[in-house]
Amino acid sequence: xxxxxxxxxxxxxxxxxxxxxxxxVLNGCASLTKSDAAPITIWWLEPLTGSExxxxxxxxxxxxxxxxxxxxxxxxxxxxxxxxxxxxxxxSHYSGARxxxxxxxxxxxxVARTLTSRDGYQVxxxxxxxxxxxxxxxxxxxxxYAELNQxxxxxxxxxxxxxxxxxxxxxxxxLKVDSRTPVKTNQLSSIVASFQTGLNASLxxxxxxxx
Numbered sequence: 001x002x003x004x005x006x007x008x009x010x011x012x013x014x015x016x017x018x019x020x021x022x023x024x025v026l027n028g029c030a031s032l033t034k035s036d037a038a039p040i041t042i043w044w045l046e047p048l049t050g051s052e053x054x055x056x057x058x059x060x061x062x063x064x065x066x067x068x069x070x071x072x073x074x075x076x077x078x079x080x081x082x083x084x085x086x087x088x089x090x091x092s093h094y095s096g097a098r099x100x101x102x103x104x105x106x107x108x109x110x111v112a113r114t115l116t117s118r119d120g121y122q123v124x125x126x127x128x129x130x131x132x133x134x135x136x137x138x139x140x141x142x143x144x145y146a147e148l149n150q151x152x153x154x155x156x157x158x159x160x161x162x163x164x165x166x167x168x169x170x171x172x173x174x175l176k177v178d179s180r181t182p183v184k185t186n187q188l189s190s191i192v193a194s195f196q197t198g199l200n201a202s203l204x205x206x207x208x209x210x211x
Contacts, residue, residue: 040096043099045099045199048204048207049118066121067121068137069123070138071141072141077103080102083145084146085146086148114206134168139162146158146195154194157198162174175206175209179205181195
């Protein structure tokens with residue numbers, strides 16, 4: 001019968017082998033706990049910028065108006081996920097893709113920056129909005145998602161919201177915005193581009209209604 005000493009293996013070598021084996025086992029276990037999910041990509045949306053060649057008298061005076069912007073969303077849209085809606089009303093999202101912020105916060109910022117850069121409104125927060133010469137723009141977002149067809153491909157982007165624009169000493173203006181933008185390809189970059197186009201159209205509608 002052979003005994004350990006017959007092989008003449010030094011103890012240091014045996015210890016090294018044990019360490020290597022233990023390391024391999026631990027690495028194997030660790031790999032099981034690692035996520036195979038794709039990395040998260042953050043997608044950016046831009047506000048409307050610049051001025052139209054000819055503005056109405058109301059728009060020219062916009063710089064004298066303080067505006068408080070308040071955006072809310074219907075249940076299901078309060079997320080940073082880029083959403084899609086199937087023909088059978090299943091609300092889901094594109095894997096590994098996010099907007100730069102939660103939708104209410106994101107749209108509040110986009111609308112505020114549009115008002116400031118496009119028509120020169122003075123956008124204020126609730127803390128400094130006690131001025132009597134103040135308007136309140138508030139609306140609820142009812143749709144902000146891509147619509148899928150029966151094959152599961154993105155067909156168009158639907159953006160819709162409604163609310164009111166109320167200025168001190170003036171009658172309330174009811175707002176209703178709705179836009180649909182076709183998606184050219186099923187790639188995420190194309191889908192986001194359709195969101196941007198639809199957002200631009202929606203903001204144009206909004207500006208027209210509050211002027």
